[in-house]
Amino acid sequence: MKPDLRFDFIADMQKSTLTVRREFAAGRQLVWDCYTKAELLDKWYAPKPLTTKTQSMDFRDGGHWHFAMIDPEGTYYWSRTDYQTITPIEGYTAYDGFTDETGVVNPDMPRSHIRQAFTDLDGRTMVEMLVSYNSPEDLQKVIDMGMETGLASTLERLDELLVFLAGESV
Amino acid sequence: MDNHSIYLDSVFHALADPTRRAVVQRLVEGPAPVKELAAPFKMALPSFMKHISVLEQAGLIASQKQGRVRTCTLKPDQLEAAEKWFGDQRAIWASRFDNLDNLLTTLKGETNET
Numbered sequence: 425m426k427p428d429l430r431f432d433f434i435a436d437m438q439k440s441t442l443t444v445r446r447e448f449a450a451g452r453q454l455v456w457d458c459y460t461k462a463e464l465l466d467k468w469y470a471p472k473p474l475t476t477k478t479q480s481m482d483f484r485d486g487g488h489w490h491f492a493m494i495d496p497e498g499t500y501y502w503s504r505t506d507y508q509t510i511t512p513i514e515g516y517t518a519y520d521g522f523t524d525e526t527g528v529v530n531p532d533m534p535r536s537h538i539r540q541a542f543t544d545l546d547g548r549t550m551v552e553m554l555v556s557y558n559s560p561e562d563l564q565k566v567i568d569m570g571m572e573t574g575l576a577s578t579l580e581r582l583d584e585l586l587v588f589l590a591g592e593s594v
Numbered sequence: 595m596d597n598h599s600i601y602l603d604s605v606f607h608a609l610a611d612p613t614r615r616a617v618v619q620r621l622v623e624g625p626a627p628v629k630e631l632a633a634p635f636k637m638a639l640p641s642f643m644k645h646i647s648v649l650e651q652a653g654l655i656a657s658q659k660q661g662r663v664r665t666c667t668l669k670p671d672q673l674e675a676a677e678k679w680f681g682d683q684r685a686i687w688a689s690r691f692d693n694l695d696n697l698l699t700t701l702k703g704e705t706n707e708t
Contacts, residue, residue: 431691433684437609437676442683446691450698458694458701468697471689560606567679 430550440563442555452542455549456513459540462489470494474501479527485509490527504529505538515541520555533569534562605672608652613637614645618654621668628657628664 432445448455458464462481470476470493477500479490487507492500504523510516521535529535539554557563609615617631632642646666649655654673657666 429695431688433687435680437606438612438615440606442680444687446687448691448694448698450702454698454701455694458697464697464701468693469690470693471686472693560610564606567676 429548437560440557440560442553444553444555446551447545448549448551450549451547452513452544452549455551456542459542459551460510460512460516462491465489465491479525483507483510488527490523492525500525502527513542515539534558534565536566605652605654605676608648608654611645611648613642614649617645617649617666618668618673621655621666625665625667628666631666 429449430445430447432443434443435441436443458468460483462478465481466476466478468476469491473496474493477492477494479492479502481487481489481491483489485507489505489507490502491504492502494500502523502525504521504527506519506521508517508519517540518538519535520538521529522533523529534557537556537558539556541552543550543552557566609618613635616634620626620631628639628643628646631646632639635642646655646657649666650657652672653669655666656669657664659665
């Protein structure tokens with residue numbers, strides 16, 4: 425991350441939400457394109473060292489993006505974003521869920537609701553994403569799945585935990 | 595392992611309440627007797643004990659009685675799992691955004707966008 429680009433990551437345990445804000449050194453149309461065109465999403469969406477592969481993209485109200493993130497061992501992790509409402513180039517709302525290769529949503533995994541907003545910021549663009557889960561139980565299920573995949577941890581600093589509980593940036 | 599899953603089901607429910615969150619925050623500093631934990635809240639002790647009970651059932655705290663004093667201690671495992679998840683999510687998005695910075699730089703070079 426470039427040091428002068430704002431990045432906020434706020435977890436609200438009370439509301440089971442995440443707010444992620446990030447500033448980009450580019451115009452709003454270009455940033456919008458990167459979020460909404462499959463050929464561009466494929467170039468950035470997966471965190472390193474994973475790569476992204478779009479299976480199908482239909483960017484419209486009621487449409488979807490079905491894609492996989494592929495790890496270096498060649499394992500595919502399938503997801504689907506179902507678009508609800510789209511207002512170019514201001515924002516969109518959607519549901520995110522885990523699927524299989526055919527795009528069928530895993531009924532055992534809670535879906536998260538996404539609200540993306542794109543705003544001009546003096547030649548730059550601010551993207552704000554609000555991720556919400558239906559209930560604390562839904563969020564817990566998602567975390568449990570993270571545990572099952574073998575992600576163990578040790579608590580290193582209690583002051584971080586205090587900040588975390590206060591619902592501030594972690 | 596089974597007990598672990600049972601605990602995890604109710605951690606977020608337990609932390610959704612401001613009184614219970616305050617108790618956990620206090621216990622991060624170290625163990626404390628129930629009487630001291632209850633002091634900041636304007637509620638009858640039986641009501642407060644219900645909150646303590648929810649936190650115990652969620653596996654977030656443990657309590658031990660010695661004589662007439664019940665002392666509560668934080669059990670950080672469940673919180674760690676939640677904190678780890680949020681930390682992972684933050685790292686995922688940070689990496690994505692780095693990728694996007696690079697892509698935007700490339701695209702701006704192609705289109706000469708200012």
